[in-house]
Each structure stands twice: as structure tokens, then as C-alpha cells.
Amino acid sequence: MSKLAELSEAYREAAVRLRLAMEDRQVRAEAGDAVARRELALLRQMLGEMRDLRQLTEGYYTRPRDGHYTTSTLHAPRVDATKR
Secondary structure (H helix, E strand, O other): OOOHHHHHHHHHHHHHHHHHHHHHHHHHHHOOOHHHHHHHHHHHHHHHHHHHHHHHHHOOOOOOOOOOOOOOOOOOOOOOHHHO
């Protein structure tokens, strides 16, 4: 199993690969390729999520979490003793 700091670096490397793929699709989309245009939109979304995950894993133990990719905002329901 990887440590979160290692995972953060893996997300950073994956983001670089996504950015290179986006540059390739951008050139093809400008040439009129409709498939490349759709792929470019998906790659942009993936890159945003990859950056979010990198930031989350990078500071997981040092920053407060907002519950976006974690369960930190989930709370157990209160038990009503009268309904047993």
C-alpha cells in the first residue's frame, strides 16, 4: 500500500500525462476533429479531478477536509430512545 505523499506524487505525474494528451487533442480539435473535441472536454474534467485528488492527498493529515472526496462530513443519525 502506498503512503498518501507517494500517492500525491503519482497524481501529479498523471496530471502531467493528461496535460500532454490535452495538448495533442487541442491541435486535432483545432483541425476540425469532432472526436478530439469531445475527448478534450473529458480530459479537462479528468485533469481537474486529478488536481483535486493531488491536493487532498498532499495535505490529508495537515489540512481540514471539506467532505468532497472524503466522508469527513458524514455523521451518524441520533438514536431516539423512545422509538425502540
